[in-house]
Amino acid sequence: MEKSMRILEAVAAPGGPHRLTDVVAAAAVPKSSAFRILASLTEQGFVRPQSGSRYGAGPRLRALSALVSGGEPASIGRILGVLRETVGQTVHLALHSGQSLTYIRKLEGDQPFRTASRVGMRMPLHSTAIGKSILAHLPEEEVRALIESAGLPRRTPKTLTTPGALLAELEAVRDRGFAVDDEENEPTIRCIGAAVLGPDGHPIGGVSVTTVTFLVSREEIEAYAPALLAATEALAPLL
Template identity: 80%
Template sequence: MPSNAEESSGSARTGRSSAAGSAAEKSLRVLEAVAAPGGPHRLTDVAAAAAVPKSSAFRILASLVDQGFVRQAPESRYVVGPRLRALSALVDGGEPAGVGRVLDELRRTTGQTVHLALHSGETITYIRKLEGDQPFRTASRVGMRMPLHTTAIGKGVLAHLPAGEVTGLVAATGLPGRTPNTLTTPQALYTQLAAVRSLGYAIDDEENEPTIRCIGAAVLGPSGRPVGGISVTTVTFLVSREEIESYAPALRAAAEALAPLL
């Protein structure tokens, strides 16, 4: 007569036809199902492919969305999120052809640090960083998640999201201040987002980190929805606001060039 441990082990080996497996195994199967070709995938299809109950799949997906590994698409479907894309890039160095060329051209044109980030929920996640020629290094890194309302890329993203979605994000985050310059009221943010839509770029003027000034623009998907953004980062004691705004034409051109690549 087998022991309870043996019965448990035997049950776990019955395969994907049951909900067997540790929490980590289930999460990995759900992630694998989301990343499968043919997405965005419905919750029902993800649960079936991962062989976990629908309720468990929903909880796992909610956690993965919160962590940035999965992104919730329209109509309650799920796609790969920016943190998983960043992890993939770190593992194999791969990226869509041409992305590196566009980023490097912007860096050479401005001489400043260039960031590429993808949007997921309430944050953006940096997936590429190219250091500039200046004698300083910023604290940002690939895989870092940043707020939307305090960053140039984030404000570029917000400016191109539907108004109702922006209102929901503002209510969810509460617009916490990171520096004295952070926009912490909805009206101040909405006023600036209108300007961002008009200009085609956003400025982070020490709103996320003291002495750091950035100019950023959204990268739009085929439907016009922002998938992320690109920015040029400087320090206030070396580059004036007027000078960083002079990078706008090169920045917008880079964002347009990246759109079909992402």
């Protein structure tokens, strides 16, 4: 445990991503042990490997940091606030973490209802708008591996529970640039979501606009897509 914590501290130090040799030196952990620990932390989403045998903070570590600090850079809050004011609905920011995503920010909409989601909640990828937008930007072999590992559990009668149906939906997500959760994760809840991409095109996380089916139609929520996509593009350099 102590070795893992020292390695996490070394990876999270300013100036990253850090070379393996620098992580080993900073953490004072033998190289063979460090490599095994980094592999485990990578699998769990706390560390993200980079080119050139370098390691940086992974999405799960970033989510944990946001939970501890109770916030994020003001510019992130401003971008999400503009989106919330534009659409008038609840807005979520989540980071990708292994087989799931983790909400790190939630702004309630100007509506007479409250959703059950909360900061720190982990959600599945296959049945949520953010999750499907993330999957759409992963290689198909990685998506199939996630399906094999986590399965496609049915959350509602509308959940996509077969690999073929999900892969076809991900193709549609790529075509239109955003995903739709039309009561697939929770009854009466309708969302659209789009991925936030890193410099290498890999999905870091995503943003969603959430409402309820009895107030906002699918056509109406899809009309929020331009504002949603503008927000994800603005957030990309900040995550």
